[in-house]
Amino acid sequence: MLQPSWYALLERLDPLFAAMMRVGGHPLLVGGAVRDLLLGLTPTDIDIEVYGVDGQTLAAALAPFGRVNVVGRSFGVLKMRLDEYEVDVALPSRRHPLPDEETGALPDYDPSLTPREALARRDFTINALALTPSGDLIDYFGGRADLEARVLRHTSEAFGDDPLRVLRAMQFAARFAMRLAPETAALCRTLLSQAAGLPPDRIWREWQKWALLGVFPSAGLRALDESGWLALYPELAALQGCPQHPRYHPEGDVWTHTLHVCDAAVRIADRDALDGHERLTLIVAALCHDLGKPPTTVIDDDGIPRSIGHSEAGVSLTQTFLVRIGAPHWIERRVTPLVREHLAHLNVQPTPRVVRRLAHRLAPATLQQWERLVEADASGRPPCPPDRPAAAFLAVAEAEGAAMSRPAPLVRGRDLIAAGVAPGPRLGALLRRAYEAQLDGVFSTAEEGVTWVLQTDEV
Template identity: 35%
Template sequence: MTEKEFFARVKKMGGSAYLVGGAVRDALMGRAVSDRDYVVCGVAAKNFLSEFPDARRVGRSFPVFLHEIDGLRCEIALARREKKSGSGYRGFQVFCSPEITIEEDLYRRDCTLNSMARDSEGRLIDPYGGARDIAARVVRATSERFYEDPVRALRAARQAAQFEFSIEPRTLSMMARCAEELRAEPAERKFFELAKAIVVRHPSMYFRHLRDAALLESEFPWLYRLIGKAQPPEFHPEGDAFEHTMTALDAAAEKTERPEVRFAVLMHDVGKGETPEEELPRHYGYEKKGEAMIGEIAAALSLPRVWSRSAAFAAREHMRASRMKSPPEIRDLIRALEKEAIGADGFSVIMAADNRGETPAFLNDYDRLLALVKKASKCKIPEGLSGPQIGEYIRAKEIEALKNDPLIRLIQRG
């Protein structure tokens, strides 16, 4: 079924169908449209299913259907109104009726840029100024009901970061009102927004918008505690630990799209937030503090294991790697990176982001050095060795191979 046929069949039933949401927004912005959602007005659910018997109902509390249109699996919802009746995203009463207009359906949506539709003739339905706000590059709440679903605050920050828009002051105030209910929201819903935010061109914008909306402290307290944490200016002219982290995050985003690597950069200095004021601007032992925090953070954010492992590795190893000169240390890190999902390429991105583009010389030549170590490991094992002794002997041979390497000798000379 084509979109034209879909519109015509709905019209024949006495209803009206509209393309809505992200597809309308993205087309206006000149972006590729990947998903299409539709709203149908003037048609009851039973009549819709009579006309479209192949549609599969997926909505529990209100009529939402999946159907193929132009070869795409599209979501089709019947127009509805919502009334807040409890807390969180499930705390709504939903009213679905053929009398509900497209303008009423658009009114319940979060932001004006998502509250637009196109009719069967391609005419833009924009009762709340979404096109105007897109032109002005502004995220604006559609109505005062914005904060009724608290995760909308995270979505607004994420879309502002994604599209590189500002958030207007009234909407920031409404985002701040979401703080209390956000604490009770499922971690999976909140992680969904983080996962999308971390892969945008400038992911730091997500966290800056949350800071401006007074949500960073409640949602990412370990990042909030970096604000105002002084650092030695000779190493960090960019400012406090929060500014350094945001700068490093955006630098990493220029080098990799891997979300776990970007997140590891976000977490690499998290231990600095625990430094006592009297020790500033120095941060003694912050690497171990940061590594110890990752488990709690992973549970709070419902992180994938590869994200938490990468973050813990970065927190633990980034400073040690920047100072490494001894062959035993270099050998152990080379072998560790061979096993870690983050890999040498991901760890190199972290090191460069943290050190304004510089990476340790041995990381730049990682593949050759790993091959050298592996070759040394194939040595003949002396008779009489067993168990841990064999591992110690092989490690010694690998270290010996590195000691004789010209690059490692150069690193040792400093």
Template identity: 40%
Template structure:
């Protein structure tokens, strides 16, 4: 049985990165011979098998042909006559089209090693345009590899633009979009994800609520970067820095200022009540992409509350208590630290402010811990019935007041 290690494991090893999952291609075999060798079939759309001992995935070398719009519109062909080079030719980027033989020999028919050295992400063939998911994958790879100096090949960007114009991106289903967006936001440089999508026109199709923020000015005394779209990029990158790999933090950071896209132009650069105006577009994005409920909830809480957290020192203790109640902190205590992180990302995601301290985050958590320490069993007078709730609120507000004085 002739097997080759392919894809990301080969690429990452060449980049000096610890590889993740390993994928294998098998040449010259059939589903019957694989089963006879003890491999267990798992692929629904094309022949993929699990190794009987390691559990790793082994796929038969295959070719594919486009027969319908969208990312599912493919017919796959796999038989013992399909060569390794034919299998590599159907892959997305040259850096992912390198195989390694059992003796360590690299098979690189599309010069992926040269593109790795040049730090260029380049499509393998015009067939790239047949799968709209590859637009999102390109953006995700840029979010991952931009810190290593990678850029997008101009001819690949041109091809991606043509895919958007042709309407291929319109056929992406919400679940697939969300899968790639979440991965992009969990990458080291989410700004590269947004920049790549915007450069090919896909951001306007997939996330018009963010695309419209580019070019909208903000008050320079608070936002030296001025451009709202640039601010969003900086906030997402700061979120990736403060909470590496946490897509929930990144998603809330991405959507926190959507209200600024609804500000009338005659009010620029001020954005009065944008924290409230942004709730409707946040909900629209979450519904369109079928975002998990906790992601949607934190995005809405952040949109509504981020200005309150920024001015926490000025808020009355009862206002702080009600903020905590609105985010359901007493039942979901993890949300306090999450909100503090996102708001810190917002404050430090500004030109010249990336190294600033953010005391409001620790203050929010201190106030919450003080309020959380108040127990109904310790309330004076042993209130009963509806009086318990009001007495508990009053005692928690007093605890918050004391915490704010520390």
């Protein structure tokens, strides 16, 4: 039984459907929009598949609705906007188009295909659903039952046409709290050898969705493990079975801890209404924060695991991992200092000097981002309750104006030049000394800083 919201969307699309049918087409709302409607979510991207008509005729029928962009050479996909919706209108194909494929690599479209043949080419049964313009649900492959059971099941053997679909499984599992069907996990394992040919930008797109859209990123990581593709990321695979101090980590090994930390990071991101960049930074940092534990963990004489130096050891492993997933450079620049400093609050009082120096070391990440990571780390240890052990550091940082960036230098080059220091290497050295002194709280104004520099300069 369709919900009223379904009909509301179909009513919005009715003029498009009518135009397509007037030229002999048989349109269906397909894919993610139908899945989202079944989940009670509001679709933003609309995919319509049209049978029984060629692309040029279809383009002409849609022209009165505004600008229509043709993708490829065969009029196989028509992109347009209808009110707040981005709409893709496509002809059925014998090979489902890959996201952002090169124009010349688009598949051959075949308007004579039946809906069952075309929908069988889609990745998962939950994405092989369709709605008719009158609101009838088409579900040839049991997608609705799989959605209700939270099972990701491949639609057909055509799943193997694109090995990236394994990483799509990861991000779908994270978004909808799903698990892989055993037969789909087995099929994914057969595609492992093809992973090396995937372009980094496509790999990153799926990891990005895992972080940005995932509600339970732990479910995505479990799906990655079930698929066998965790082996592609040895930095993550090494977390499995790596022991931790049972007093501080009653939840288990580092892998289990990391799953909980990632989920905690999502809760924090939702609470603080983080934008895309902030959310990515936090959740990727949560994933990477303990990568240094496996190579540094030793068992002491009392049988207790110790991971001394794991924060520093995690920096290079984080860099390597981020290259593997195709992450942009700005992510690496922010995440690595967060990983390196994620224990900086331990056994230290949050004095202004300590906080200023920490903000400086974290740049271009911020102390606010760091405090969220520390909270996620402390909150990923069930049954221990959530905690914010670095909240006092953030309060001092806010008072010092250092929560969102490292402190700006009080003494500038122009100040020293005006005081008689000539431009050149000596000027740069004095500015560096002045900034270090500022971080230590030696002075608090530009005037005091210039005076300090002139008094302590050894000519």
